[in-house]
Amino acid sequence: MTDKKRKHSVKVFSLFLTLVLILFTNTACGSEATDSEVNQPANEDIEWDYEADVVVVGAGASGLPAALKALDEGSSVLLVEANFDTGGHVAVSEGQFHSGGGTVDQEKWDIEDSADLYYYDHTRGTSINSRYNDREYVRSIANAMAETYDWMLDNGVKTLDVEPMVRAYYRDGGNDGDSVGRMTYVDASDWENTYTGTEAAGIGVSRPLEQTLHEEGAEFLLNYHMDKIYREDIFDGEVIGIQASYSPTILPGETEPLDSLMSEGNIEETKENVNIKANNAVIIATGGSTGNVEFRTMLDPRLEEYMDGLAGMPFSDQDASGEYAAMEIGAALGSLGNYTSVVGANITAPQRFGTQYGYGRGWTEDSVIWPLVRANGIVPDYDSLVIVNMVGERIGNEDQYALPQMDTARESFFDQALTGTVIDPEGDGNAETYGGPLWAIMDQAAVERNGWDMDAEGVLDYEEGYAFKADTLEELAEMVINKYHEDIEMDPEILADTIARYNEFVENGHDEDWGREETLVHTIEEGPYYALWATPSMHDTLAGIRVDGNMQVIDIYGQKIPRLFAVGEASGGMRVHGLGRVMTSGYIAGRAAASVDENGFATADTSLNPEYEGSETNDLTKTNKAEYFSDRGLSQETMTHSEKEAEIEEWEQDSKGQQDEDETSESENETGDNVFIGQSNDGFGGRIIVELTVEDNQMTDIQITEQSETVGIGVEAIEELAKQALEEQSADLDVISGATVSSDAFMDALNKAMDEAGL
Known part of the structure; x- marks a missing residue:
């Protein structure tokens, strides 16, 4: 614990103790506490600035x-x-x-x-x-x-x-x-x-x-x-x-404070303390x-x-x-x-690995505080990695960690990962439970599949210990520094055994330890290897x-x-x-x-302003039947209100089983000889996959089979670009305003599909 944090902890404890003593004194003795007991000066002594x-x-x-x-x-x-x-x-x-x-x-x-x-x-x-x-x-x-x-x-x-x-x-x-x-x-x-x-x-x-x-x-x-x-x-x-x-x-290396954009008219003050x-x-x-x-x-x-x-x-x-x-x-x-x-909204998996600040879409070097950000990380390819704890063991089912932020199935991973590491460092029967940090382990093959430049400036934060790289897994484990528990080191033998066992699961198509299925795709066996910070973020x-x-x-x-x-x-x-x-x-x-x-x-009135009285909602606020609370089993995906209403109507008319069968049938459609796949991992929401159909050297159809872009912005943008690409028979298109990241990623995926097709 740093001196700063230790002092703050003492302050918190002292505050708690002071409050308890004051309450006890007031209750037991009937006396009033003085201002000095919580460092409150007498009102007449305060000089207002x-x-x-x-x-x-x-x-x-x-x-x-x-x-x-x-x-x-x-x-x-x-x-x-x-x-x-x-x-x-x-x-x-x-x-x-x-x-x-x-x-x-x-x-x-x-x-x-x-x-x-x-x-x-x-x-x-x-x-x-x-x-x-x-x-x-x-x-x-x-x-x-x-x-x-x-x-x-x-x-x-x-x-x-x-x-x-x-x-x-x-x-x-x-x-x-x-x-x-x-x-x-x-x-x-x-x-x-x-x-x-x-x-x-x-x-x-x-x-x-x-x-x-x-x-x-x-x-x-x-x-x-x-x-x-x-x-x-x-x-x-x-x-x-x-x-x-x-x-x-x-900022680091600077002497002057940053200034605000709309600084004109602001109070200019540098006194150590002010009273307002x-x-x-x-x-x-x-x-x-x-x-x-x-x-x-x-x-x-x-x-x-x-x-x-x-x-x-x-x-x-x-x-x-x-x-x-x-x-x-x-x-x-x-x-x-x-x-x-x-x-x-409380705890969430980072959307980018290998950086301290992995929440959300991240930052670019155009940020005025980029020296504080240091690196933006990479959007993870869960098909190509495992998540391990501080000693090098897998700590849960990575399928769950890869789920969308609002999916409740993620809770199983957090429940395990936040308490799942038990270590008895002295071997004396006084074991301790730890929750993190967590690391994503991947290999050079994953880097090449995704087109990452792991050594480019501003990508991974090697300097501050949020990313490590080594030729072998054993060397990688020795390099990893646990900045919050420096006395606990990653075990080279454990990490190597973990990855070897995982590779066997991939080859056999069955994860015996955690039941991983959806992302059980690629082995991890081609050096150099990487350990990237993948610890949950607070939101x-x-x-x-x-x-x-x-x-x-x-x-x-x-x-x-x-x-x-x-x-x-x-x-x-x-x-x-x-x-x-x-x-x-x-x-x-x-x-x-x-x-x-x-x-x-x-004295303000908090009752509803009559101008904003809504339509009658008694039919929507029923509480007298279990069916009003029962699980409907519909999609958790973000969709427009009308799309949700259509889904509910279909659910009410048809059986859920038929709906699941239709969705399964769609997902299992195989591509033909004239259909080519292109993938980009740089979308705003991560991976974008397109299926390109080609006939007589002409693009005849473009389907976006996987994407997690923002509904109402990115989704509409890539759909519009797909139409334009067919019309112009090209992936060299103008980005859609407000959806630059999604646009660039779509065009990247389409270019790769066109390369596969020889166009």
Whole structure:
């Protein structure tokens, strides 16, 4: 453990001990704790550097809407952001809205939804995503969601003109609670994402809102990390402001901090600490806690330090600073059961191996923070690798690790892998259980099949120990350094035996150890060999500070803390992926913060605005028969609402067995002599395979037989390119705007098929 982490652990323990002692003293002796016991100076001794009616801590997907709504309601606003620029997680995300309740985009596509149906979907005990949700929180989100959606569009945010989608619904074996099409995408065509250097669309949320806030007079203080919330007394009285410390981002080898894009008009400050007074309210929008090992292991001990590939990093951390600061003044945590839910939005397999930051589409060297990223990794070819633990043993069925993020069958792999390594290093009967790191082992044949350049700059992170290369498996095991358990080394003999045994399984077509089938394809026997970091990533924070329907913070005794609010992933109450609930919570809190009375309590009405009353949904919210909760056995794949409706209709009319038979028959169709296969592994979702039919040296048909591109964007792009290729009899086509990665990968696959055909 580093000195920095040890000091932080001591601080966390000291905070916990202090709170216990204060509670004991107050309860047993009837005395009041003094401010000094939690380092709270007397109010009259605080020298305020800045002040505003509403102070918003965090300028991301919830903080920006909170600030803008408070501004709309007549409050002066100051945003305090720890990073060098605004946006947080949303700025590096794909920009998925999961908004329902009857949004304008749902109405456009004739999707029947309402606040009631949204509330129903996200309070179902049969859905893991809804089981532990706070009902007051969900009710408030449901009531304000469509209204927030309209308001966001009015303030410059745009959405793509695609039909809202459904994915991984829990009655179809997934874990998502949305029963109708609610997933839409941001249109970020007006904005360049300088953070990632990619087309990540979340920037289309943060930039328009930031721009509007600047135009309407909000103040921004960037590069300041909130460390403390000031309250009149430790566990009593009103919140009066915050303390923040200077936190510039300076790249390796540089001396000057990075600057924000929209820096004009921002507060220029470099003092070590500043105190900021909140006349009406403080809103915590710090983004959650998945980046804080001490915090997350309080709730799930498996989420240890080796899970260092947090989604959003190295741009946007989730360091639990909002949670700790609120806890120091008595705040409670809410919906903690959601934190231990493995599959889906909490823990996920990295989409790229051989790099620390393997979540999502990744980064390019055009990113302003590329020196912090270092390498982008490779999209794994699961047909060509095995996953091993720190000593070189396979740790589960790789078929499960390769499944889509929302597939609940992945949980079996995580359950095994996160606790499956048992080591007795001293041989004295005191064995210990470990969960990671995990490594993907592959050979040079895999490299050549996929066309990877493993030695190119920016591909694999050899320097920081996230990738290793050696001529033999034994040498590879000796090279691997376990940076989080340096005393535990990979065993050369174990690794060599593991791969030899696996190769036998491939040759025999049967995995005797873990039952792998789908990806049991290629042996691993041609050096050099590679060990690539394949450790799970932390994604969304699914629990946080307990709040009421106005997002006002609740203390450990169930009482509201005057003038304190929490939003987004810093707030506890609802497990759901996407920007919908995050932005809506910000909207609610901004409205509430501007409405506080003389005692510091929100007076805003959280009931449904009559203008947003939806269609009657009683027929969709039935609870009196088992059939309303039973497994339908339909597809978990992301599809448009109308496609899902058609699937449901077919299921109702025909037997599921007939449907499965049809799908099996399709998948087993063999190609003829005039059909040629081309494959690219560089799609946005990974592998794209095309089947090209050729007659008389002319391309007559192009079928895309495998792809995992984004519905509504990448899928449509490659389908359009297939039509163009047939018309022009060429793979030399223009990329589709907004789907560059998918376009390039399709053309790569088609070129390979054409080469096979001799065209």
